[in-house]
Amino acid sequence: MSDAPRILAHPLPYETRLDARPLSQVDLVVIHCTELPDLAMARRFGEEILYPGSGTGNSGHYYIDRDGSIHQYVALTRVAHHVRGYNPRAVGIELVNTGRYPDWLASDHQGMDEPYTEAQISALIALLRWLPSQLPALHLIAGHEDLDRTLEPASDDPSVQVQRKRDPGPLFPWERVMAKVALERLKP
Numbered sequence: 232m233s234d235a236p237r238i239l240a241h242p243l244p245y246e247t248r249l250d251a252r253p254l255s256q257v258d259l260v261v262i263h264c265t266e267l268p269d270l271a272m273a274r275r276f277g278e279e280i281l282y283p284g285s286g287t288g289n290s291g292h293y294y295i296d297r298d299g300s301i302h303q304y305v306a307l308t309r310v311a312h313h314v315r316g317y318n319p320r321a322v323g324i325e326l327v328n329t330g331r332y333p334d335w336l337a338s339d340h341q342g343m344d345e346p347y348t349e350a351q352i353s354a355l356i357a358l359l360r361w362l363p364s365q366l367p368a369l370h371l372i373a374g375h376e377d378l379d380r381t382l383e384p385a386s387d388d389p390s391v392q393v394q395r396k397r398d399p400g401p402l403f404p405w406e407r408v409m410a411k412v413a414l415e416r417l418k419p
Contacts, residue, residue, distance in 0.1 A: 236301055236358050236361055237300075237301065238301045238303050238358075239302050240302075241302050242306070243278060243288075243304050245280070245285075245287045246306060247309075248286050248287050249285075249287055249310055249311060249312075250309065250310040251309060252308060252309065253308075254308060254365065254366055254367070255367060257307065257369060258366075258369055258370055258371055259320050259321040260372045261313060261314045261317065261322070261323050261378065262372065262373070262374050262375065262398075262399045263313060263314075263324065263325045263326065263374075263398045263399060264325065264327075264328035264403075265330070266329065266398060268329055268332060270294060270302065270327050273294055273325065277289065277290035281312075289312045290304050290311050290312065291305070291311055291325035292304065292306075292311050292313075292322050292323050292324065293322070293323070293324045294325045295324065295325070295327065295354050295355055296327045296351070297327055297348045297351060298350055300354070301358055307365060313325075313375075315378075322362065322369075324358065326399060328345050328347060328398075330343050330345070330397070330398055331397065335386075336384075336385055336386040337386050337393075338391040341393055341394075343397060343398075343401060343402060345402070346402050347399075347402060347404070359372070359412040360411070363413065370413075370415055371414060371416075371417040372414040372415070372416055372417065373416065373419075374398065374399050374403065374405075375396045376398055376399070376400070377417065377419065378417075378419065379395060381395040381396070382395065
């Protein structure tokens with residue numbers, strides 16, 4: 232079992248309104264990038280209420296800033312909204328990265344060229360090595376882009392289809408991460 236990394240708890244205001252779940256049902260980690268310029272903006276987006284019925288919004292469980300600090304917005308015992316169709320069984324980890332910001336769906340803005348920092352990847356590996364000690368069924372890992380292959384009309388040209396989700400993107404070091412963790416890559 233790996234030592235716990237330093238995790239800063241910052242629960243979202245609606246955290247207790249998210250569905251509860253037993254830790255035994257969590258078998259998957261999904262890696263995301265925020266596609267926003269900084270952690271503060273990611274927090275603001277996470278606090279937005281998008282589902283009036285439950286009073287909740289979209290957020291991952293953990294956010295890793297460029298300096299390697301790990302921030303927990305949602306407890307593992309709660310279902311965060313971060314990936315269609317997998318939320319009840321998954322932990323969402325968001326890496327702060329601009330991605331395609333601010334024109335996420337523009338056909339001419341699909342490149343994701345900001346590299347992840349060494350501090351982020353080291354913190355991610357530490358978190359991924361520790362999580363199985365908290366989640367007994369955890370054995371799978373995927374990128375958001377692996378699980379959501381939905382195409383959308385481009386915002387600048389509706390005749391062109393672009394991938395709705397591309398994160399963590401082409402610069403994410405899958406080989407390096409997979410060599411350091413005891414998880415299996417899920418590619419549906």
